[in-house]
Amino acid sequence: MTGRTGDRIALFIDGANLYSAARALNVDLDFRKLSDWFGQKGQLVRAYYYTAVVEGEEFSPIRPLVDWLDYNGFTVVTKPVKRFTDAHGQSRIKGNMDIEIAVDMLELTPHLDHMILFSGDGDFRRLVQAIQARGVRVTVVSTTKTQPPQIADELRRQADAFIDLADAAAHFSKPKNAAPQTLARTFERDDRP
Template identity: 30%
Template sequence: MSCGVRVGVFVDAENVRYNGGYQMRYDVLRRFAGRTGGELLRLNTYMAFDSERAREDYEYAKKARAYQQMVRDFGWKITVKHVRRYTDENGNVTTKANADLDMAVDAMLQANTLDQVLLVTGDGDFLQVVNALQNHGCRVELIGFKNVSRQLQQAVDTFYSGYLIPDLLPISYEPRNDWGNAGSCVRGVCSKWFADKGYGFLRVLKHVSPDLWITDPRDEGSPYMGVFCHANELAEDVNEDLLMNRETILEFYLNESEQKDNGFTASNVRLATSVNR
C-alpha cells in the first residue's frame, strides 16, 4: 500500500559506471527507492550509446541494446545520449556523452509532482540541483559508489553508499551469494574497534527497510546486524586508521558464531575492491 509519498529516481548511468557502480542492478535499485511504500512516479536513467562503434562492432551493439531492454523491462525510462567525438588541433580524438544537463532539467521540471528525489551519481555538478529541489520542498537522497563529491554528500538529506546496499552490486566471484546468511560475502563498515584487545565489530545492512536510520544493531527495529571481527581476520592493508574511518568499505564472509546464538563472525576481511584505492 502506498504511503502517499511520490518518489522520483534519476540515474547518471555513465558517472556510476565509471565510478565503481558497473553492473548495478536496476531491479534492486527500484526496490530500494520504494522501500517506504511510496509511489515510484519517475524512474529515469541516462545512458550513453556509441552509434559509430555500433556500426562496426556487432557485439557491442547487441549487448548495449539487450541491456537497455532489460532495464526497460524493470520499468525505467532510458534517455540515450549518443557519444560524440572531438578532434583537437593535434589530432587527438576524445569522446563525450554528457547527460548532466538532461538529468538536471528533468529533475527540476518533474519536481512539481514529487515529494522525494533519489539521485544516483557522484558528480558535484548536481549541487545546485540538490539545493533547488530542496527549496522546492523535495527531500533529496543520494546513492554513490566511489569518487562521490563531498559537497554533494553534505548537501543532500541522506547519502547511502551503493556498496552497502544488499545485492545492488553483484559479487562476481560469488554468483549464488545469499547476502546476510552464513557463508555469504557482504560489505559493511567498522562500528567499533578495540586495538588494545585485538577485536571489534563490523556493521552490515541485513535487508532494505524503511528504518535505515536505526543504525544500532542492538535495537530490535534495526535492519543492521553487528558482526564480531578478530584482528587475525584482517588483510595486511587494513589498519586501525582505515577501520575507524566510516568511509572505509570492508568486504568479508559471514560465519556462524560458536559463542553467540544467531550471531556472526567475520572472516577474510579486506578492503572492498576498487573502493578505497
Template identity: 30%
Template sequence: MTEIHDGQRVAVLADSQNLYHSAQSVYSRNIDYSSLLDKAVQNRVLTRAIAYVIRADSPDEESFFEALRDIGFETKIKEIKTFGDGSKKADWDLGLSLDAVSLADHVDTVVLCSGDGDFSRLCSHLRHEGVRVEVLGFESSTATELIEAADSFVDMGEREETFLL
C-alpha cells in the same frame, strides 16, 4: 523539508555513466539496477524512474538498455560525440537537471543516483522548492559538495552485496 512517509511520491534519476565508471574503477563490477531501484523507492510510490545512458556502439548496450526498461526504468539515450582530435564526450547533466526541476512539482522526493558534484546546485534548488533529495552513490567517488547538498546519502560501497552484481 519533506520526511519519508507512507504514500510519498518518488522520482529516481540514475546517472548511469557515473555509476558505471565508479563501480568499474573501484570494484570492477556492474550495478544491480533492480536492487538500486528497490532501495531508492523503499516502499514509497514510484512516480518515475529514468536511467540516463550513452550509446557508444558497444556490443551489449542494447540488451543493457532493454534490461533497464524491464526493471522499470525509462531510458533516455544520448549518442556519444567524437571530436576531431579523437576525444569523446557525452553527458546528461543538463537533461537530468531539467527533468528533476520539471518533476519537482509532482513528487515529494528525488532520488539522485550519481556521485557527480555538478548536481550539488540542483540538490540545493530542489530542497529550496520543498523536495526531499536523496543521493545514492559510492562515497569514494562522490563529490563532498553533493553529499552535503542532499537530505540524505547512501554509500552504495557499504552495501556491495546489494548494489553490485
C-alpha cells in the same frame, strides 16, 4: 535515507557515473532489485536511466542493459556520443547527460516528495539546492569508499541524505558467484506491478 512511507519517489540514474562507482567497488548491480528496494521506501513514481550511446556500431556493450531497462519499466534517456579530437590530437568521445538529468528533475519537482540521484558529480550541487528550495528532499547515491572518492564533497554535503553505494550494494547487487544470465533471462519481462 530520509523519507516517509507513502512519499512519491523517483530515481535519477546517471548511468556513466553509477557504472564508474560500481566498477571501482567491484559490484555488479541488479536493477530489478534496486528499483524494488527503493520502491519499498515509498511510492516509486518513475525510474530514469541516462546514458550516451555510440551510434552506428554493430554491437554496443551498453545496448543489452538499455533494452532490458526500457522493457522493465525504466524510462531510458539516451543521446549519441560526440566524437572530438583533444589538444594532443587524440580522438575522444563525450556523452554528458547532466542537462537531461537536470531538466527532468526540475520538471518533476511538483509531483514528487523525494528524489534519489545516483551520481557523484559536483555539478549537481546547485540543482539539488534548487530542488530542495521547492520542498523536495534529495538523497544522493555514490561512494566515498574508493580512492579517489566517486562523489564530490559539495554534492554530498548539499544532499538531505547520502547513501554510500558500498554499504547499500548488498541490497541490490548480483552475487559474485552467480551463474551468468542467459540472453533469454536478461530480456525476460518483469510483469509485477
